[in-house]
Amino acid sequence: MKILVVDDFSTMRRIVKNLLRDLGFVNTVEADDGLTALPKLQAGGIDFLVTDWNMPGMTGLDLLKAVRADPKLAHLPVLMVTAEAKRDQIIMAAQAGVNGYIIKPFTAATLKEKIEKIFERIDG
């Protein structure tokens, strides 16, 4: 299981990576916005995408839309971890096909729960 973690703040990427390792996901790669993430996704081999929303260059929502529009990536599970808490925005993300939505600041337990839920649904 290879996971791509996308966030413009390196501290946040480190935190997410560490939490994922704690949950048993040791194979992670990083990108600092949608523009750098997309080529990594298109190169293949990524099984799960964890992305922030508000990033320079290309936002997480645009990245999500690009993923869903690409036939090769369309089924990639995407978890959004973001400070954006406006109801309209959460609905936008849901409509764009996000698999999970976590608002910052979050806890390790929340991340675990959302990831488990996403895989439960995929496996089930």
Next chain:
Amino acid sequence: MSDDTRLGLAKQLVIALEQGDDASTDQLLDDIAGVRETQLFREVGKLTRQLHDALGSFAFDAKIASITENDIPDAKERLNYVISMTEQAANQTLTAVENLLTVSQQLDSEACILSGKWERFRAREMPYEEFKEMSQEITQHFKQADERLLEIQSGLNDILMAQSFQDITGQIIRKVIDLVKNLEDNMVGIIRVSSAKKVPNKDELLGPVVPGIDDKQNDVASDQVDVDDLLSSLGF
């Protein structure tokens, strides 16, 4: 037009009238009136420009007023939130470190005592009764070490999570920097008294919700439970 010129024109006019020179009289009257009109137009032009400039600076004043009334108090609240978040993170980290130091000191002192006893045992200086005691102590130590290492791991995780403030406060401070820049632009604008207009961006992302500021309209999710409820209402 100077007084001398006017006097000169008036004298010429009197001469022309005395001589009954109608053509010259008309020409001189036109000249005098023309000078008047030119001056009037110039004055009106000046007034128009002043009015335009005043209206321009008024538009800036309104923006500055909105910044002072809303944005600056907002920014103060945001910065206060940054202080409280960083303080919270620092406290969380310090608490974890203090606990971890105690745990590691306990482990260290136990290991020291046991290692001293172990050396005596290896040097065959330990009576059987004491060996039995030490064996129990070692068992006990392994059990406790296990628990304490778990404690250390959980403390380290707390420290890790505490660092997440940097992302949130970074975003908030960026917003305040934007505000300061905006204010600066406006001040420069007032000095220049230009009529350039800045159109607000409606698609702007809100960023981290600062309690008491961004949740006033009740259109934001206040926590993860709120998000989960909203998503489940959408069939998630």
